[in-house]
Amino acid sequence: xxxVDKTTHFLDDSNHESNIPREDxxxxxxxxxxxxxxxxxxxxxxxxxxxxxxxxxxxxPLIFLVVGLVIKIVSPRGPILFKERRVGVGxxxxxxxxxxxxxxxxxxxxxxxxxxxxxxxxxxxxxxEDHPRIIPFGKMLRAxxxxxxxxxxxxxxxxxxxxxxxxxxxxxxxxxxSWYHERFDVPPGLTGLWQVSGKYRLTFQQMxxxxxxxxRNMSLWLDIKIILKTPLAVLWDxxxxxxxxxxxxxxxxxxxxxxxxxxxxxxxxKKDLSGVFISYCHSDRKLAKTILDRLFHNxxxxxxxDADLKGNxxxxxxxxxxxxxxxxxxxILLLTPSSIKSSWVRHEWQLVxxxxxxxxxxxxxxxxxxxxxxxxxxxxxxILKCKSLEYVxxxxxxxxxxxxxxxxxxxDDQLELLSFEPNIIKSRFDELFQSAEEINKLGAWDxxxx
Amino acid sequence: xxxxxxxxxREHSVFINCPFDKYYEPLLDCIFFSTIxxxxxxxxxxxxxxVSEFRINKIKSAIFHxxxxxxxxxxxxxxxxxxxxxxxxxxxxxxxxxxxxNDTEKSVCHEWLGLxxxxxxxxxxxxxxxxxxxxxxxxxxESIVPAVVSWLITRPEAIKTLTPKDILFxxxxxxxxxxxxxxxxxxxxxxxxLIKCAATIVKPNLxxxxxxx
Numbered sequence: 001x002x003x004v005d006k007t008t009h010f011l012d013d014s015n016h017e018s019n020i021p022r023e024d025x026x027x028x029x030x031x032x033x034x035x036x037x038x039x040x041x042x043x044x045x046x047x048x049x050x051x052x053x054x055x056x057x058x059x060x061p062l063i064f065l066v067v068g069l070v071i072k073i074v075s076p077r078g079p080i081l082f083k084e085r086r087v088g089v090g091x092x093x094x095x096x097x098x099x100x101x102x103x104x105x106x107x108x109x110x111x112x113x114x115x116x117x118x119x120x121x122x123x124x125x126x127x128x129e130d131h132p133r134i135i136p137f138g139k140m141l142r143a144x145x146x147x148x149x150x151x152x153x154x155x156x157x158x159x160x161x162x163x164x165x166x167x168x169x170x171x172x173x174x175x176x177x178s179w180y181h182e183r184f185d186v187p188p189g190l191t192g193l194w195q196v197s198g199k200y201r202l203t204f205q206q207m208x209x210x211x212x213x214x215x216r217n218m219s220l221w222l223d224i225k226i227i228l229k230t231p232l233a234v235l236w237d238x239x240x241x242x243x244x245x246x247x248x249x250x251x252x253x254x255x256x257x258x259x260x261x262x263x264x265x266x267x268x269x270k271k272d273l274s275g276v277f278i279s280y281c282h283s284d285r286k287l288a289k290t291i292l293d294r295l296f297h298n299x300x301x302x303x304x305x306d307a308d309l310k311g312n313x314x315x316x317x318x319x320x321x322x323x324x325x326x327x328x329x330x331x332i333l334l335l336t337p338s339s340i341k342s343s344w345v346r347h348e349w350q351l352v353x354x355x356x357x358x359x360x361x362x363x364x365x366x367x368x369x370x371x372x373x374x375x376x377x378x379x380x381x382x383i384l385k386c387k388s389l390e391y392v393x394x395x396x397x398x399x400x401x402x403x404x405x406x407x408x409x410x411x412d413d414q415l416e417l418l419s420f421e422p423n424i425i426k427s428r429f430d431e432l433f434q435s436a437e438e439i440n441k442l443g444a445w446d447x448x449x450x
Numbered sequence: 451x452x453x454x455x456x457x458x459x460r461e462h463s464v465f466i467n468c469p470f471d472k473y474y475e476p477l478l479d480c481i482f483f484s485t486i487x488x489x490x491x492x493x494x495x496x497x498x499x500x501v502s503e504f505r506i507n508k509i510k511s512a513i514f515h516x517x518x519x520x521x522x523x524x525x526x527x528x529x530x531x532x533x534x535x536x537x538x539x540x541x542x543x544x545x546x547x548x549x550x551x552n553d554t555e556k557s558v559c560h561e562w563l564g565l566x567x568x569x570x571x572x573x574x575x576x577x578x579x580x581x582x583x584x585x586x587x588x589x590x591x592e593s594i595v596p597a598v599v600s601w602l603i604t605r606p607e608a609i610k611t612l613t614p615k616d617i618l619f620x621x622x623x624x625x626x627x628x629x630x631x632x633x634x635x636x637x638x639x640x641x642x643x644l645i646k647c648a649a650t651i652v653k654p655n656l657x658x659x660x661x662x663x
Contacts, residue, residue, distance in 0.1 A: 340606070343561075347583070349604045354596055357614055376488075377603040379610040425656050428462075428489040428609050432649045435458050435491045440642030442498040 040186065043220050044161060051162050051227075052155040063149055067099055067141065075103055075135040081150050086167040089187040094159040096167055097150035101138035115172050145234050151190050163223045164189025165211035183211040186218065193222075196229040276302045276404060277328035279348040281339035287392060288334060291367075294397045300404050321348060325355045325362075330404050333366045333378075340372060353377060365403065367396070458515060461607050464490045465512050465519035467542040474524070476625075480594040481520055481565075483624050486648040487617050487656075488602040489609035490518065497641035509542055518605065519546040519562045520598060524589065526567075526575040540576065563601045565594065591618055612655060623651050 068080040078100055086096040134142075141147040151167075154160040160167065167188035168176075193214040194207045202210070214222070276295060280288040295302050325331065331352045339345045356362045367384045368374055374383065386396050464485045468478045485492040493512040495505060513519065521543045525536050543564070550560040564584030566572035572579060572586075585597035596614040603611055612620070627647050631639040 346604045350600045353600045353603065357596055357600075375604060375606065376608040376610045425489070425609055425653070429649055429653045431459070431462065432486065432489070432491060433646055435462075436642035436645035436649070438458050438642070439491075439493075439497045439645065440640050442500070 040161075041218075041220075044163075044218075044223065045158075047223065048155050048158075048161050052152040055149070055152050056156065060149065060152065063146065067146060070137055071100055071135070074137055075100070078103070085170050086188065087170060087173045087184065088159050088167070089184060091173075091181070091184050093170065094154065096160070097153055099141060099147040099150060100135070101141050101147050102134055115169065116175060143234075145191075145230075148190055155190060159187065161187040161189045162191065163214075163226045164192055165214060166192060166194055166207065180208050180212075182215055183208070185215050191226060191230040191233075193226060196226055196233045199233065275324075275328050276300060276330045276332060277324045277352070278302055278332040278334065279339075279345060279352060280334040281336060281342045281345050283338045284334055284336050287336070290392050291332070291334075291397065291400070294401060295404070298401045300401065322351060325351055329362060331356065331362060331364045332400075333364065335366055335368045335372050335374060335378075337369075337372055340375060349375070349377070365400070367400075458491065458493075460515050461517045462489070462491055463493045463516035463518070464602070465516035465542075465546065466492050466494045466522075467519060467539055467546070468494075468522040469525055469536075469539065470496060474522070476591065477522055477524070477589065477594060479625055479628065480591045480621065481522065481598055482644065483621050483648050483652075484595050484598040484617060485520070485602065486645065487611050487620075487652050488599060488605075489611070490602060490607070491645065492641075494641065499638070499640075510545065513542065513545050513549065513560075517560060517607075518602070519543075519560065520565065520601075521546070521562060522565045523572065523576060523584070524565070524567050526571065561605070563598070565597060568593075591621060595621070610656070612652075616655065620651055620655060624648050627651070 064080075071080050080100060081097055082100045083095040083097060085093050088094045138147075151160055155162055164187050165183040168183070193210040194202065197210055198206075214226075278288055278291065292302050333339075333349065333352065352364060356364055364378075364381065365384065366374065366378050366381065367386055368378075369386050370388055384396055384400065386392055466478070466481050466485065468474060468481055470478065482492050493516050495508040495512055497512060498508045500508075519542075521539060523539055523543070525539060528535050543562070546560055546562045550562060564572075564579055564582060566576075566579075566584045566586055568586045568588045572584060585601065587593035587597055595617050599611065599614050599617060602608055611617075624647065628639065628644060631643060631647060635643075
């Protein structure tokens with residue numbers, strides 16, 4: 001196994017290159033020399049065999065019949081299943097099975113160019129769903145993950161595993177940076193950390209970090225968590241496609257599966273450059289959600305850090321926060337007893353302040369809860385006040401919506417100026433002058449004691 | 451060596467770890483002046499010119515009596531004919547990080563800010579800082595002042611202050627007066643006098659700052 005420092009590994013491509021044996025990108029033969037696949041734990045193979053055998057024996061025949069029939073009806077030319085060359089464990093190529101969701105005349109170069117574009121721009125990994133190459137119902141098969149089910153045969157053969165990194169295309173691998181190759185240490189998976197952490201809403205780099213994070217932290221418990229989370233992730237994907245198909249607008253009143261809040265928020269802030277960023281402490285997430293829901297309900301897009309993303313899977317949260325602040329017109333700061341003590345929140349304030357200095361059009365909207373002393377940088381600024389942490393009243397929410405909807409650049413009736421005590425400044429500066437005197441005495445100490 | 455009196459309150463003190471060479475003086479001025487603007491007392495080994503004390507003891511004393519510290523880590527290349535690296539800045543940063551580890555005890559907790567040159571090269575010359583988000587700058591006051599002020603002003607002990615733009619404007623006055631002081635003291639003005647000089651410039655402007663919304 002390669003011995004590479006974890007932290008630098010994720011942060012700097014140049015460092016990875018210096019730490020990891022270099023490969024040219026010529027292909028598998030070269031890669032085999034540098035990657036020694038990890039010996040897989042016994043429990044993993046047991047899970048793979050058990051799940052794949054059960055599915056193949058019980059569910060697959062029925063699915064094959066129904067899906068096969070549908071594919072043959074909507075696209076009679078071509079097979080039901082098709083084989084695709086993918087890169088497996090240790091860089092070995094294998095034939096990956098899938099239900100056919102594209103027309104037979106599909107040109108792989110189109111997908112290759114799309115993948116290259118995603119890698120270069122590091123944009124969210126959107127599928128080429130609207131491309132004419134997709135057969136009718138193909139989009140649905142993809143969103144529900146049914147097209148992947150034949151890969152259970154690959155799992156049974158040992159080419160793949162139930163949980164693992166996303167199987168990579170051969171042309172995709174050619175463009176890999178050297179540190180990406182760590183994902184070939186384990187077999188690719190039917191599902192994985194990327195699939196349950198946002199999938200197509202994440203960027204290529206984020207996918208790589210998640211896949212490598214999985215390789216490094218692989219455990220029985222992590223596999224179980226991913227397997228359990230997969231149906232929810234599939235449900236969300238399917239739900240998104242369904243909404244798109246029937247032209248539904250997002251409605252915050254629909255009950256959300258776990259993680260949907262983060263998902264929707266991330267997606268919204270990407271497409272809307274005049275959104276809202278909300279900074280809150282993890283323990284105040286319920287409160288933040290109340291505010292988010294109200295803003296969503298009024299078609300105001302919001303980005304907020306979700307605790308699930310924080311730190312767990314090496315998603316570079318700092319970058320996404322900075323991007324969100326850059327994109328937002330309004331920066332809401334929830335000032336609660338917990339948030340003012342949180343060093344992470346303070347870090348967000350710092351970024352918010354810097355961005356508001358760079359672009360004065362960005363408005364800081366602090367919401368102060370009772371019994372909280374406002375931090376110094378908010379003194380003399382308009383602020384929204386709330387009586388208690390438990391009860392965010394409609395007046396506050398309405399005024400928040402009104403300010404943001406109208407892009408009010410002036411002080412609103414609902415906003416109060418946080419008064420500051422000039423005496424505090426006076427006494428601090430008195431202290432500064434006295435300190436200066438004390439410091440000057442330090443220098444004179446040896447003369448006095450000579 | 452005398453221990454600081456109650457006037458030098460630890461939670462209002464910021465240790466400044468910056469090269470004192472002429473070349474880096476503008477950086478030091480920016481950090482020093484921004485610190486005063488946020489209501490903190492800048493501390494450094496320079497504050498105590500006594501010759502009867504080891505330099506490292508002066509540094510330790512200033513660090514241990516500061517709750518905060520700012521570290522300018524621009525020097526990363528060899529210098530002079532022998533192409534030697536200067537370890538002073540990383541050494542002082544190390545002492546501060548060592549102190550910050552003790553953050554369970556409120557009386558000794560320590561927070562620090564690292565300032566590094568732009569372009570992510572710090573990940574090569576001090577890769578252990580990866581993940582600590584040191585602030586990047588391009589050695590101009592326009593990039594250093596916001597970095598320092600945004601960090602200090604979000605500390606609980608900060609006072610309401612000016613915008614970086616206003617601070618940059620006042621910084622010019624400070625550098626002029628500092629030059630005068632230096633001339634009076636043969637190039638070695640007293641650290642305390644520099645604090646008084648900066649505070650005299652900042653105080654009247656703080657009281658009349660306008661609404662910035």
